[in-house]
Structure formats: C-alpha cells, structure tokens
Amino acid sequence: MANETVSGARYIRRAEAQPPFFVGVDLGGTNTKIGVVDDLGRALAAVVIPTRPEKGPEDAVCRMGEAIRKVVSEAGLQMSDVARVGLGSPGTMDIPKGMLLKPVNLVGWDNFPIRDRLSYHCGGIPVAFINDAAAAAYGEYWVGGGRGFHSLVLLTLGTGIGCGIIIGDLSIDGENSHGAECGHIIINPAEDARWCNCGQRGHLEAYASATAVVRRTREALEANVPSSLHARIQAGETLTPKLVAEEAEKGDSLSRQIVFETAHYLAIGIATLIHTIDPNGVLLGGAMTFGGYGSPLGREFLERIRQEARRRIFPVLAERTIIDFAALGSDAGYIGAAGVARAEHRRAATQH
Numbered sequence: 001m002a003n004e005t006v007s008g009a010r011y012i013r014r015a016e017a018q019p020p021f022f023v024g025v026d027l028g029g030t031n032t033k034i035g036v037v038d039d040l041g042r043a044l045a046a047v048v049i050p051t052r053p054e055k056g057p058e059d060a061v062c063r064m065g066e067a068i069r070k071v072v073s074e075a076g077l078q079m080s081d082v083a084r085v086g087l088g089s090p091g092t093m094d095i096p097k098g099m100l101l102k103p104v105n106l107v108g109w110d111n112f113p114i115r116d117r118l119s120y121h122c123g124g125i126p127v128a129f130i131n132d133a134a135a136a137a138y139g140e141y142w143v144g145g146g147r148g149f150h151s152l153v154l155l156t157l158g159t160g161i162g163c164g165i166i167i168g169d170l171s172i173d174g175e176n177s178h179g180a181e182c183g184h185i186i187i188n189p190a191e192d193a194r195w196c197n198c199g200q201r202g203h204l205e206a207y208a209s210a211t212a213v214v215r216r217t218r219e220a221l222e223a224n225v226p227s228s229l230h231a232r233i234q235a236g237e238t239l240t241p242k243l244v245a246e247e248a249e250k251g252d253s254l255s256r257q258i259v260f261e262t263a264h265y266l267a268i269g270i271a272t273l274i275h276t277i278d279p280n281g282v283l284l285g286g287a288m289t290f291g292g293y294g295s296p297l298g299r300e301f302l303e304r305i306r307q308e309a310r311r312r313i314f315p316v317l318a319e320r321t322i323i324d325f326a327a328l329g330s331d332a333g334y335i336g337a338a339g340v341a342r343a344e345h346r347r348a349a350t351q352h
Contacts, residue, residue: 012042014076020083021075022341023068025118026132026333027089029053029105032060034067035334036075036082039342041143044075046334057100057112065121079123086128086341087118088135088333095177098129126348128341132333134171134180136326137164138343139336140283145327149280153273154326155182155266156286160197161205164336165277169343183209187268207265210288213241217258227254245290249297259290263301267308274313274321282309285326292325 017038026033028051035046049067051060072079092101098115100106115129130138137146137154146152146166156162161183165172172179183205184198193202197211206212218239221229228247233239248255270282284302291298302325310318328335 011044011046012038014044017042017044017075019081020342020345021072021077021081022338022345023072023082023085023122024135024334024336024338024341025064025068025085025087026135026337027051027060027064027087028132029090032064032067033330033334034064034071035331035338036071036077037335037338041139041335041339043331043335044077045071046331047071047074051106053106053109057106057109057114058117061114061117061121064118068122079125082122082125084126084128084341084345085118085122086130086135086337086339086344087115088130088132088337088340089114090132091177093129093131093177095129095131095173098127126341126344128337128344130171130337130340131162131164131173131177131180133162134164134166134173135334135336135340136162136285136328136332137166137180137283137336138171138339139328139332139334140285140326141166141336142339143328143335144332145283145324146281151277151279153180153182153270153277153279153282154332155270155282155284157209157266157284157288158286159210161209162286165279167277167279171340182269182273185269185272187265187272204265204269208262208269210241213244213258213262213288214239216261217244217254220254220258225254228252229255241288241290245295245297248290249295259297259301260304263304264308267305267312270305270309270323271312274309274317278317279321281322281324283324283326285329285332289325298325 032051033048036044090105100112100114102110115127119127140146151167154164163180163182165180184203186202187204188202194206196203196206244255248259290301306323
C-alpha cells in the first residue's frame with residue numbers, strides 16, 4: 001500500500017518507479033521541502049525541514065544535504081541512483097553562476113554560491129538551479145495542471161505574486177535571471193497608483209497579492225464601510241485573506257467586493273500575459289485562491305477572472321487559452337525542481 005506524501009498526495013513504491021531518479025529541493029524562507037521523483041515525475045518520498053535562515057546559508061545547505069540522503073534512503077535508493085538534484089530558490093539570483101544575490105526572504109545570504117555548495121554537500125551530484133516560482137511552473141507543466149501543454153504561465157498568489165513561464169520544456173529565466181517577474185507588470189500607470197512591496201507603483205502585486213488584499217480591506221474598514229469583518233477584528237482576530245474569504249462565503253458584501261476586485265486586477269495582468277506569450281494556459285496557484293475548486297467562492301473567483309480576461313483579449317485567444325487553478329499544491333516546487341534537473345540531465349546526455 002502506498003504511503004502519503006507530506007501534502008496528502010500518494011507515493012509510489014520503489015518497485016513501481018522508473019529510473020533515472022531526481023531529487024527536488026523547494027527552498028523557502030521558513031521551510032524547505034525535499035522529495036525524490038522518478039523519470040515520470042512520480043514521488044517516492046518527501047520531507048520538510050526548517051530552513052533556519054538566521055543560521056546562514058552554509059548551515060542550511062549542509063542540512064539540505066543530510067535531508068537529501070535521508071529521503072533518498074526512505075525511497076529505497078542509494079545516492080548513486082540520483083542522476084541530478086534540482087534546487088528552486090527565491091530570488092534575486094544569478095542562475096548561470098548558481099548564485100543567490102540578495103534574496104528578500106533569506107536575509108544575510110547575499111552573494112552565496114548555493115548551487116555549487118549544495119552539490120558539494122550531496123557528494124558532487126550536479127545541481128540544477130532555478131527560481132522557485134519557475135520550479136513550481138515546471139512541475140505543473142510536467143505532471144500537473146499543464147500536463148500536455150506546450151507552454152504555460154503559472155501565477156502563485158501569496159504574500160507577493162510569483163510567476164513562472166514555461167515554453168517547450170524551457171523556463172523563461174531572462175538574460176539577467178529576472179525573467180517572468182510578472183507580479184511586477186504594471187496594471188495602473190497613474191502617478192498615485194498603489195505602492196508595490198518592491199518600492200515601485202502600479203504593479204499587479206500591489207493590487208492582487210495577499211498583502212494587497214489585506215491592505216485594501218483595512219482601508220475600507222478604516223473608512224467605516226459596513227462589514228461583518230469589524231466584529232471579528234474587534235474580537236481579536238487577525239485580518240487575513242482567509243478571514244476575508246470566510247466572511248465572503250457567508251455573504252458579507254465588502255468581503256465579496258474585495259475578492260472579486262482581486263479577480264478583476266488579476267484578469268488585467270493575465271490579459272497582458274496572454275497577449276505577450278500566447279500560452280496554452282494560465283494557471284493560478286499559491287495559498288490565496290479563496291478555497292480553489294473546494295469552495296463555491298473559489299470557483300466564482302476563477303470564473304470572474306476568466307470572464308474579465310476573455311473580454312480583454314483577442315477572440316481566438318479567449319476561445320483557446322485555458323485559465324484554471326494549478327493542480328499540484330505545495331508539491332509543485334520540489335517536483336518542478338526535480339523536473340528541471342531531469343531536463344538538464346537529458347540535455348547533457350544528448351551533448352555527449
């Protein structure tokens with residue numbers, strides 16, 4: 001009988017797995033998720049370890065190496081069975097050099113050669129290095145909601161808005177490793193547009209991230225707009241998108257307005273991306289999907305985005321471009337990082 005993965009998906013047994021094998025590492029500011037997948041993108045084992053960024057990057061990569069050995073053993077494999085490791089990391093970064101430059105969520109990790117140091121702690125196994133949102137996008141492209149697509153855009157909705165663009169098995173990383181920073185496309189060019197967390201005005205993230213949802217809701221509450229949220233906050237609860245979603249589900253008009261305004265802003269950004277890239281599909285993932293398919297509100301949120309985006313794009317694109325929720329949840333990062341490692345491994349094999 002198969003075991004359960006960390007997020008509730010299913011593992012496969014070693015006997016069912018198809019080699020070669022790859023390890024994916026999804027590095028986050030709080031936790032790091034590490035998993036082993038086979039050549040078909042199926043998970044054999046996974047583990048979550050605390051990142052502990054305050055201890056510095058060398059300590060973290062050392063513990064990652066230990067966790068990789070442990071999870072490889074749990075999968076019934078030897079380290080010699082691992083063809084390559086994939087590392088998805090928050091930016092900023094220099095991907096060709098394997099360097100973290102000045103990562104916002106990892107204070108003090110500036111200019112750290114993380115790719116080569118992780119390889120060292122894995123006994124010299126090659127490491128593929130990619131932006132964390134691009135890794136998640138690759139996971140969805142390979143075995144998730146974009147399976148069968150030639151190209152996709154993934155927007156991850158959370159504290160900020162991450163993005164990955166995959167076209168024909170390649171992640172669009174850009175000349176300066178800043179490609180697909182689509183949370184920072186401009187949706188409002190006005191001089192008094194909302195400030196983004198990056199310090200610029202008018203970006204999509206300034207209007208449609210979790211941070212923006214809280215900020216917009218707080219402004220409305222401070223202006224004494226009637227809402228059931230007042231009572232919950234006065235009772236000591238913290239204002240979060242989840243709280244807004246709960247009250248929207250109950251029919252609170254302000255909460256519903258906030259959710260559907262968020263859909264409106266996202267649709268403007270998505271229309272721009274569709275006209276720029278013409279992908280098979282745009283997928284929405286991350287923590288802030290207002291329940292996703294699991295709730296009426298999430299389904300209505302998605303439908304509002306579809307309607308708003310479709311009326312803003314060329315008819316042929318409106319008809320053919322899929323806009324949907326992502327499928328892999330929190331497993332997308334490590335599965336996608338492993339997928340990028342697999343793609344590098346296959347390219348290297350054809351060059352010899």
